[in-house]
Amino acid sequence: MAEENGQEAKKKGSMLKWIILVLLLAVLGGGGFFAYQKFFAGAPEDAAEVSKTEEAVDPNAAPLPGDGFTVTLPTFVVNLxxxxxRRYLKLGIDVEVISEExxxxxNKKEPMVKDTLILLLSSKTFQDLxxxxxxxxxxxxxxxxxxQIMGGAKVSQVYFTDMVIQ
Known part of the structure; x- marks a missing residue:
């Protein structure tokens, strides 16, 4: 009878090991599947269709920042x-416009642009900036x-590429 209890305990211990092994493999498999879906699988087709319809909604909308043409203006150094x-401003500017025209x-109106920006910048105080x-x-x-100089909404964005106030 003692031998039967020993064999039965061995079977239960062996069976418990198999159950733990199967559960562990199921958890690892589920985690691997989740990681694949989350990080490695491509975007769902529905999301691609939604983004295409969002792009097609308003073709006359203003271009997004970064979609235009960029013109680098010379660096401005003005007294504040x-x-x-005793304070001065050194400012580098890139201007984003909507078209090649x-x-x-x-570029054709660069003297007017420089004049306007020098007057504007020199009217500012340290507190203003x-x-x-x-x-x-x-x-x-x-x-x-x-x-105003260009005669319409042709400039969409201005980027400061260099700014020193001393």
């Missing part, structure tokens, strides 16, 4: 309008001034 007159027009919000407002103001 501080009371002591606008690039040619901007010290915060992030004021820098963003300056970018919008430059876009507005350039669009």
């Amino acid at each position: 309008a501080d009371p002591l007159g 606008a690039v040619a027009e901007l 010290s915060s992030m919000e004021n820098k963003i407002l300056l970018k919008k103001e430059i876009v507005d001034r350039l669009n």
Whole structure:
């Protein structure tokens, strides 16, 4: 009878090992499948169709930033309008326009652009340029001034490539 209990205990222990092994393989297989779906599988076809329909919704919409043509303007160095007159601004600007015709027009009107930007920048004080919000407002103001010169909404964005305030 003792031998039967020993063999029965061996069978239960062996059976328990198999159950644990099967459960472990199932968990690893499920984790592998999840990782494959999440990180390695391509985008679902439905998502691709949705993105195509979103692109086709408004063909007359303004181009997204980075979709236009970029023109690099020369670096501007101006005295700021501080009371002591000891501060200056060095500013590098890239201008994004909507078409190649606008690039040619901007290059043609470069003296007017330089004059306008020098007057605008030299009218600013250190306090006008010290915060992030004021820098963003300056970018919008430059876009507005350039669009006035160009005669329409041809300038879409202005990028500061170099800015030193001393």
